Amino acid sequence: MAVTPMRRNDTGAPGSGHAARLTIRARSHRGPTAGLAPGFVQGNLAILPNALAADFLQFCRLNPEPCPLIGTSAPGDWRVPELATDLDISTDLPRYRVWRNGELVAEPEDIREFWRDDLVSFVIGCSFSFEEALMAEGIELRHIARGCNVPMYRTSIATKEAGPFHGPMVVSMRPLRPADAIRAVQITTRFPAVHGAPVHIGKPGLIGIEDVMKPDYGDAVEVRGDELPVFWACGVTPQSVIATVKPEFCITHYPGSMLVTDQKNTEFAIM
């Protein structure tokens, strides 16, 4: 694929991922990124010191469902050329979270003052991509209809550990009628780079979820009598794992304030 290099001050095509990043970089957009640049891939962010990079890469490789890695940077480099030409990871998200030894120390709008030459960025696929595919096929997603966050839960499913990284898989839940649940398995199977097929259907207790109305993250949404709760591996897993590991230094995105890339969701469909 030919890539046209873009200069730092290009405005980007309207509605594109590039245009969204430029708007965020200029602080003209400050809130959640849901709904920005429809069709373009958004990602979860984790920035770690290079000393932890090999273990975290291995952790992602061993746990591709919750941690589908879609882009990484060179140490100290704020670019992620896999995902976009004109991208500055230190300015292009609306808000960040800065952690020291597992404690949240700041929630800045850019991280230029926190930058270090040993930092490596990891961008992890996000359910926004497959949600777009589900809605395109007419499957209604309740948390979107209600304008709230998807409910997320820590489960009894262990991730495969790598170096210091370990902990439970976090899953997101969407209530679906059985025929839609079957169709959703088919549709999301096409998107292994953004969590892929569900990891569980129908029996939350079997994966350690006692009450679906009490999520650990996000907002509760009702599961009706004619619906099944359908669970997907969630990109919050690495943040939960990092909170357990308490690395000396770490930066993540602020919940809901994702990285908007130049890649199209449809490029992630394997068939």
Place this chain on the structure above:
Amino acid sequence: MAVTPMRRNDTGAPGSGHAARLTIRARSHRGPTAGLAPGFVQGNLAILPNALAADFLQFCRLNPEPCPLIGTSAPGDWRVPELATDLDISTDLPRYRVWRNGELVAEPEDIREFWRDDLVSFVIGCSFSFEEALMAEGIELRHIARGCNVPMYRTSIATKEAGPFHGPMVVSMRPLRPADAIRAVQITTRFPAVHGAPVHIGKPGLIGIEDVMKPDYGDAVEVRGDELPVFWACGVTPQSVIATVKPEFCITHYPGSMLVTDQKNTEFAIM
């Protein structure tokens, strides 16, 4: 694909569909066909007068999940060249059922004496094909482990009517753990010509099944607490519909005594 014509008295390669048909034709095998010629497609049979053929073809086209048509004959012809070179539909099944005006009048081992010049044969895909694919991936099927028939149910799901043909869809049920149920959706989606993906998961009452332990056909199998009942459209649907329509004359296979073809199950996988 090059097809080698086979003479009527060829013995067929051991273990092949052809060998199985020759053994049945010679009355050396008289029972159910489950387990015969592993890897080869088996089919449900319906033989109807040509006057009903167009309506039945239309019925199958409108209801591809329960009635996936994999072969048809010319009127009066006992051959089905789509499915095998050396095949005589009047002798190659272990047992048949002959119906007049909806009443069962005979269960013969061959139907040569009932043959008519206006009879058209319809061969409909069967779940044996996708069950083989499920087991090949390590998914245990309880009715097979127990050596009994799969449980089948008339549902509240209506088929789409064509001419006189109408009635409820019949489904088969296999209890699976949730992760296996998700995998089973993926695997059987690859086999649209043999019922394809499930039509329902988890809530039998929603499709008119009051008690999964009381099937309308086949044998009851337990659904354990850590399992979901998974339902597929079933090739018994056309027999149930024919029983409703009560055509003047009709022949079907005897339950469990299917047509063994020369096609491979793997040829039916679309990816």
